[in-house]
Amino acid sequence: MIETPLTKLLNIRVPVVQGGMQWVGVPELAAAVSNAGGLGILTALTQPTPDALRVAIRETRKLTDKPFGVNITLLPSINPPDYAGYAKAAVDEGVRIFETAGNNPGPLIKFFKSNNCIVLHKCTTIRHAKSAARHGVDVLSIDGFECAGHPGEEDIGGLVLLARAAQELDIPYIASGGLADGRGLAAALALGAAGANMGTRFMCTVESPIHQNIKDKIVSANEQDTVHIFRTLHNTARVFKNSVSTEVVAIERRPGGAQFSDVQHLVSGQRGRKVYELGDPEYGIWSAGSCVGLIKDVQSCKELVERLEREAEEIIEGLGRLVVRKGNAKL
Numbered sequence: 240m241i242e243t244p245l246t247k248l249l250n251i252r253v254p255v256v257q258g259g260m261q262w263v264g265v266p267e268l269a270a271a272v273s274n275a276g277g278l279g280i281l282t283a284l285t286q287p288t289p290d291a292l293r294v295a296i297r298e299t300r301k302l303t304d305k306p307f308g309v310n311i312t313l314l315p316s317i318n319p320p321d322y323a324g325y326a327k328a329a330v331d332e333g334v335r336i337f338e339t340a341g342n343n344p345g346p347l348i349k350f351f352k353s354n355n356c357i358v359l360h361k362c363t364t365i366r367h368a369k370s371a372a373r374h375g376v377d378v379l380s381i382d383g384f385e386c387a388g389h390p391g392e393e394d395i396g397g398l399v400l401l402a403r404a405a406q407e408l409d410i411p412y413i414a415s416g417g418l419a420d421g422r423g424l425a426a427a428l429a430l431g432a433a434g435a436n437m438g439t440r441f442m443c444t445v446e447s448p449i450h451q452n453i454k455d456k457i458v459s460a461n462e463q464d465t466v467h468i469f470r471t472l473h474n475t476a477r478v479f480k481n482s483v484s485t486e487v488v489a490i491e492r493r494p495g496g497a498q499f500s501d502v503q504h505l506v507s508g509q510r511g512r513k514v515y516e517l518g519d520p521e522y523g524i525w526s527a528g529s530c531v532g533l534i535k536d537v538q539s540c541k542e543l544v545e546r547l548e549r550e551a552e553e554i555i556e557g558l559g560r561l562v563v564r565k566g567n568a569k570l
């Protein structure tokens with residue numbers, strides 16, 4: 240067993256978190272990850288209303304008696320969702336672990352901490368990590384440039400970002416972005432992290448609710464099959480490379496640039512949702528990290544989490560054997 244401040248804090252066996260994923264983080268997946276020994280996370284905004292989130296939390300409880308969390312992602316939006324309503328619904332339902340992400344998380348963190356919750360906050364810069372730590376979060380989830388979804392605008396890869404986290408942060412942090420196997424988990428631990436957060440890897444499991452065609456697409460993809468959209472709109476997102484994301488990038492690169500309204504019809508969340516429902520990878524925009532190149536199979540969460548644990552342990556033991564102490568040398 241690998242014991243870290245994360246496993247102790249969350250009372251989980253394996254230091255692996257399944258990060259919040261829009262349209263993917265549903266009760267079946269979150270419960271399967273938690274049953275496997277990691278931390279499963281429900282994605283609040285996948286549910287249409289706070290009351291629907293209550294139902295999803297109850298469903299998850301029926302499927303697991305292990306700890307699980309709820310993700311609340313604060314998005315730039317003209318008509319913001321009822322974040323406070325989702326947060327209150329989850330706390331009322333007895334959830335005590337939250338993953339927050341996005342802009343201005345201060346009030347949300349304050350609400351959770353005043354209700355004795357554990358908060359993991361996802362961020363892509365050391366500056367934001369320190370600010371979230373000042374707000375009182377328990378764990379930082381440091382998302383490197385490789386990650387699916389929003390890597391921020393500073394383009395710092397996980398290696399440097401995590402080493403900087405080790406230098407700067409006084410509270411536990413987990414590594415996120417580009418991690419899909421035991422090697423990644425061991426590397427995260429070597430970089431001082433208390434565990435690993437994985438998104439794309441858990442999309443591609445038996446219990447993930449997305450269409451089999453999309454799982455197969457990920458398995459056959461390589462590490463060059465993602466692309467950044469919204470770079471010019473300063474809201475960068477790493478998504479799977481397909482005809483729609485390629486068109487968005489082409490529009491953004493037109494002389495004079497693009498407004499959001501120029502690409503809105505291509506990038507709607509509902510089109511992205513249909514990708515997973517219909518199994519058509521060309522139907523819209525869908526998030527995926529560059530670790531698609533590392534994913535070669537669709538396993539159950541139990542098989543996957545056990546494999547992550549076993550591989551990481553083997554690698555850590557192997558690294559231990561590299562150390563040669565002169566004092567112990569036999570004559």
Ligand SMILES: Cc1cc2nc3c(=O)[nH]c(=O)nc-3n(C[C@H](O)[C@H](O)[C@H](O)COP(=O)(O)O)c2cc1C
Nearest residue numbers: 258259260261340386387416417437438439526528
């Ligand atoms: C399909 C998908 C949807 C995602 N949606 C969200 C989301 O709604 N909120 C969030 O905070 N992160 C979201 N993420 C990011 C993940 O929680 C995680 O930080 C990221 O996937 C880590 O990078 P990796 O995919 O390389 O493991 C999403 C990722 C994927 C793959």
